[in-house]
Amino acid sequence: MLKILHTADLHLDENAGERWDALEELVNLAGREEVSALVIAGDLFDRESAAETMRGPLRAVFGGCGFQTVILPGNHDHQAYRSGLYFGDNVSVIRDWREPVCLGDTVFWGLPHDHLDAPRLAARLREMASLMNPDQENILLFHGELLDTFFPRPDLGQEGELRYMPARLSFFDPLPVRYILAGHFHSRFAAWQAPGGSLFIYPGSPVSVTKRETGRRKANLLVPGETPREAVLNSFHFEELLITLDPFAGEDPLLELDRKLDELHPAAGVLLTVDGLFDGAALNLDEDALVSGIKQKMARFSTAEPSFNFIDVRHIIEDDLFKKFRDALAKTDYSLAMKKEIEEMAIYAFRGVRQCS
Numbered sequence: 001m002l003k004i005l006h007t008a009d010l011h012l013d014e015n016a017g018e019r020w021d022a023l024e025e026l027v028n029l030a031g032r033e034e035v036s037a038l039v040i041a042g043d044l045f046d047r048e049s050a051a052e053t054m055r056g057p058l059r060a061v062f063g064g065c066g067f068q069t070v071i072l073p074g075n076h077d078h079q080a081y082r083s084g085l086y087f088g089d090n091v092s093v094i095r096d097w098r099e100p101v102c103l104g105d106t107v108f109w110g111l112p113h114d115h116l117d118a119p120r121l122a123a124r125l126r127e128m129a130s131l132m133n134p135d136q137e138n139i140l141l142f143h144g145e146l147l148d149t150f151f152p153r154p155d156l157g158q159e160g161e162l163r164y165m166p167a168r169l170s171f172f173d174p175l176p177v178r179y180i181l182a183g184h185f186h187s188r189f190a191a192w193q194a195p196g197g198s199l200f201i202y203p204g205s206p207v208s209v210t211k212r213e214t215g216r217r218k219a220n221l222l223v224p225g226e227t228p229r230e231a232v233l234n235s236f237h238f239e240e241l242l243i244t245l246d247p248f249a250g251e252d253p254l255l256e257l258d259r260k261l262d263e264l265h266p267a268a269g270v271l272l273t274v275d276g277l278f279d280g281a282a283l284n285l286d287e288d289a290l291v292s293g294i295k296q297k298m299a300r301f302s303t304a305e306p307s308f309n310f311i312d313v314r315h316i317i318e319d320d321l322f323k324k325f326r327d328a329l330a331k332t333d334y335s336l337a338m339k340k341e342i343e344e345m346a347i348y349a350f351r352g353v354r355q356c357s
């Protein structure tokens with residue numbers, strides 16, 4: 001078998017430069033790892049028109065490589081691969097399920113875009129199995145949904161409600177293949193052993209396309225004889241960050257934010273939510289100053305979308321009645337955690353009283 005780098009769902013788009021950067025990272029990684037093949041298991045392009053404008057520059061990216069790129073059309077980009085189109089030297093497109101791509105003694109089969117329901121897909125795979133020589137190393141490229149395991153629908157990317165190529169792991173049993181290199185599921189790297197022994201692998205998108213695709217992105221590095229390796233990429237990816245302010249913490253929330261931001265990769269797109277309550281008087285910080293402080297800290301990330309749900313409750317903490325309540329609470333035997341919870345409830349209750357009056 002060959003050494004292979006497997007990815008899918010780049011969704012290249014003229015308006016999303018980070019996806020192009022991810023493609024270049026993958027090509028560089030494939031070169032460094034000296035793979036024989038880069039497999040793109042569907043949705044290289046977000047749509048046909050993106051393929052039209054990007055085919056030119058792509059030729060240069062793929063053309064200079066010492067490996068073969070094997071592309072499977074997906075549900076987003078299947079119209080981009082009309083016969084006769086040139087994607088670069090060393091690029092093969094699987095346009096027909098009966099016509100595999102052979103590299104050395106490895107045979108790459110694929111199911112290009114089709115509208116198959118589950119029974120017809122199972123039948124198609126049985127037909128494909130009859131064309132395969134079990135004495136050869138056969139690898140299947142597949143772009144579609146695996147029904148065996150539950151994925152929340154948004155984890156697929158932007159697919160609406162339609163099921164695309166719905167497969168069960170058992171559908172692949174008739175095929176004499178060791179690996180099923182798949183695409184369509186964006187969220188994360190995931191692999192399953194099919195009952196017949198083949199391994200089904202979703203690498204996850206190599207660059208975040210939607211905000212559901214959080215965390216460092218990966219690709220699948222298949223080294224002959226080894227279990228598939230998760231190659232962690234430096235590509236753009238979303239990260240969710242939640243900071244809940246505590247009105248009695250005493251620490252400047254901007255310091256906590258700094259600490260959490262330091263743990264993120266510089267290419268992260270930060271989805272920050274700051275909620276909770278704070279005592280602006282104790283911190284010498286009003287809501288305006290807190291917002292501009294947060295924005296300043298976030299400036300080092302190219303994509304930062306803060307959501308501000310916090311409230312300065314200094315007027316309540318300084319309220320005489322609230323102070324009396326806190327003193328009384330302090331003298332009780334409640335645990336610290338319970339006292340904190342009661343204090344917070346009391347602040348919310350005091351806010352309600354003030355708003356009503």
Ligand SMILES: [Mn+2]
Pocket residue numbers: 009042043074075076143157183184
């Ligand atoms: Mn797809």
